[in-house]
Amino acid sequence: xxxxxxxxxxxxxxxxxxxxxxxxxxxxxxxxxxxxxxxxxxxxxxxxxxxxxxxxxxxxxxxxxxxxxxxxxxxxxxxxxxxxxxxxxxxxxxxxxxxxxxxxxxxxxxxxxxxxxxxxxxxxxxxxxxxxxxxxxxxxxxxxxxxxxxxxxxxxxxxxxxxxxxxxxxxxxxxxxxxxxxxxxxxxxxxxxxxxxxxxxxxxxxxxxxxxxxxxxxxx
Amino acid sequence: xxxxxxxxxxxxxxxxxxxxxxxxxxxxxxxxxxxxxxxxxxxxxxxxxxxxxxxxxxxxxxxxxxxxxxxxxxxxxxxxxxxxxxxxxxxxxxxxxxxxxxxxxxxxxxxxxxxxxxxxx
Numbered sequence: 124x125x126x127x128x129x130x131x132x133x134x135x136x137x138x139x140x141x142x143x144x145x146x147x148x149x150x151x152x153x154x155x156x157x158x159x160x161x162x163x164x165x166x167x168x169x170x171x172x173x174x175x176x177x178x179x180x181x182x183x184x185x186x187x188x189x190x191x192x193x194x195x196x197x198x199x200x201x202x203x204x205x206x207x208x209x210x211x212x213x214x215x216x217x218x219x220x221x222x223x224x225x226x227x228x229x230x231x232x233x234x235x236x237x238x239x240x241x242x243x244x245x246x247x248x249x250x251x252x253x254x255x256x257x258x259x260x261x262x263x264x265x266x267x268x269x270x271x272x273x274x275x276x277x278x279x280x281x282x283x284x285x286x287x288x289x290x291x292x293x294x295x296x297x298x299x300x301x302x303x304x305x306x307x308x309x310x311x312x313x314x315x316x317x318x319x320x321x322x323x324x325x326x327x328x329x330x331x332x333x334x335x336x337x338x339x340x341x342x343x
Numbered sequence: 344x345x346x347x348x349x350x351x352x353x354x355x356x357x358x359x360x361x362x363x364x365x366x367x368x369x370x371x372x373x374x375x376x377x378x379x380x381x382x383x384x385x386x387x388x389x390x391x392x393x394x395x396x397x398x399x400x401x402x403x404x405x406x407x408x409x410x411x412x413x414x415x416x417x418x419x420x421x422x423x424x425x426x427x428x429x430x431x432x433x434x435x436x437x438x439x440x441x442x443x444x445x446x447x448x449x450x451x452x453x454x455x456x457x458x459x460x461x462x463x464x
Contacts, residue, residue, distance in 0.1 A: 168384075203371035207379075209375055212379075
């Protein structure tokens with residue numbers, strides 16, 4: 124593990140250096156001129172991206188724990204997708220909220236975006252959004268505390284990721300500036316459909332639990 | 344001796360495989376991370392290009408100083424003056440009074456009443 128990290132470290136450093144040197148020019152070339160609404164656009168896109176990656180994390184977890192994908196995608200790969208998508212979703216979610224604080228176009232402050240139900244704007248919708256984000260962050264952090272909190276608590280905590288995803292979906296549909304756009308409505312519809320499908324598959328195609336022979340049992 | 348060598352070889356193969364698996368695992372994570380950044384940038388471009396025209400593109404409750412200038416649309420107002428013309432509207436006393444009032448049009452009958460009448464006849 125350490126060896127692998129050491130192998131990847133030079134790439135990470137090189138990436139950071141390249142980003143520092145040419146990132147701005149690349150972003151300026153790739154993106155339309157943000158004008159005075161750059162942070163507002165960034166927040167909106169981070170919110171949608173956060174929803175998408177939290178969904179991917181949830182769908183990856185469901186696919187990993189059911190027998191449907193056995194032999195199609197390796198479990199290790201699904202685990203990597205599940206973990207990294209969840210982390211990316213949480214980070215993008217925090218970016219979605221925090222980028223609004225220094226933005227001059229809106230009036231959101233620290234309390235508005237970080238305290239659930241503390242916002243001046245659409246208190247319920249924003250409150251549900253921030254609660255969902257915190258819940259998703261706790262579920263994601265539980266990857267590293269599974270042994271400490273025990274498998275049973277870890278599983279129940281993982282079940283709450285459905286609530287987090289649903290809260291994010293509600294927040295997006297209720298408050299999203301782009302929610303009326305057909306492409307985003309399509310994304311919401313397809314992701315919701317995929318979660319329902321994956322849930323049905325998860326409940327139907329249960330992987331058989333391999334029973335270990337009892338210690339001392341004779342093999343016939 | 345031979346058995347020991349085989350066991351050592353197996354251990355070496357397993358270690359190599361495990362290391363390769365770890366690299367693949369981390370590479371998948373790195374790819375997902377990269378895709379997330381690309382998605383964010385792509386969505387930014389989409390939002391910035393499509394959001395300018397939408398009615399909902401305005402942020403909630405923007406500060407007063409940052410509000411965009413309001414566009415006032417000119418509206419043409421027509422005065423109906425019973426055929427007296429524009430002069431009558433500008434200076435009503437100077438214009439000649441209309442000779443005869445046009446007959447007031449009867450208000451349209453409600454649909455239910457009309458239906459009742461047609462059934463009765």
